[in-house]
Amino acid sequence: MKKFLKILLIVVFVALLGFSGKYLIDSNSKSPIVFTTEKAFKTSIEEKTVATGKVIPEDEVEIKPQVSGIIEKIYVEEGAPIKTGDLIAKVKVVPNEQSLNSARGRVKNADISLANAQQDFDRNKALFDKGVISTQDFQNVQLRFDQAKQEVNNARNDLQIIRQGSTGGAKAITNIRASVSGTVLEIPVEEGDQVIQSNNFNDGTTVATIADLGRMIFEGKVDEAEVNKLKIDMPLKVSLGAIRDKEFDAKLKFIAPKGSEEQGAVQFKIEGEVFLDDSYFIRAGYSANASIVLDTKNDVLAIKEALLQFDRETEKPYVEIQTGDQEFERRDVEIGLSDGINVEIVSGVTEEDDIKVWSKTEPVKKEEENKD
Secondary structure, three states: OHHHHHHHHHHHHHHHHHHHHHHHHHHHHOOOOOOOEEOOEEEEEEEEEEEEEEEEEOOEEEEOOOOOEEEEEEOOOOOOEEOOOOEEEEEEEOOOHHHHHHHHHHHHHHHHHHHHHHHHHHHHHHHHHOOOOOHHHHHHHHHHHHHHHHHHHHHHHHHHHHHHOOOOOOOOEEEEEOOOOEEEEEOOOOOOOEEOOOEOOEOOOOOEEEEOOOOEEEEEEEEHHHHOOOOOOOEEEEEEOOEEEEEEEEEEEEEOOOOEEEOOEEEEEEEEEEOOOOOOOOOOOOEEEEEEEEEEEEEEEEEEHHHOEEOOOOOOEEEEEEEEOOEEEEEEOEEEEEOOOEEEEEEOOOOOOOEEOOOOOOOOOOOOOOOO
16 A cells, blocks of 8 residues: 555656646747737828939030130139130130141242242233233233232231131230020139140140030939839939928939949949029039839738738748737738838738737847845
């Protein structure tokens, strides 16, 4: 009997020990996080892209001198309005020694040819007056004489242009005038600077830059993944870094046919016509962002994008649907448009489903020490 009781006590002890162990294991395996849920909802979603760039004048003209020389006087300031024909600066001509020497030699050669033609003309005129030569022969001699006089005139004019910049005045000074109306954006030269004329082999020195600030465009770049979604005349919303809480309407007018690689990504240049507000003064070169709506869907079923999870192997999206108290099952979903906050659900979820907010973290336990 004692032996039976002893065995019974051992069995009871082992059973209690097993139940206690199972309880402790179940308690420890239970997650301390209480997951909440959210439901799908109907909303409108716009897929947008943002192009970073700047606003610049639609037409910007560089004024360059027609002669080389030194800036003697500047008559305008940066930021000043200007009209076509207004005087910008005066250039004191400094002739090129090689060109000057060549022009002087041409004048001497023309004078020698004229002297020879003069003698030939005088001799033949005397013969013509005596009736020795025909009228045709005399006219040919007279033609050569007149051409020699014209060559002398041309050579002397060329020499004066090289010396003075023009044939009109006695002073070696030429005027630089505005070819368009607008605002003077920049004057990159100062009085006393040497300038080079514009020709077939040289762009020349820019004396002033003029633009119409009433006609501005947005110039930016978009990624190759989005350029095929753009179309000419698409509306833009342009925001400027210098003007807060204001968006300007714009219209896409140009998409570059060729991209350029920047930091490993291919970017395409775009331009948009900006519709200005007269109450704001827009300066050339303001940094700007253009928001472009690529696609829009209204009254579609959506969830917060943060509720989505992605399979590590297939990278396909899925969510977890609540089936009981803190019990969830995986459900694959098909998604559509996304605006970065909400994402369209094409299939896999209904408005009645409770979707797990999986991104919750465990609470941090703090140990408090009691001090006497």
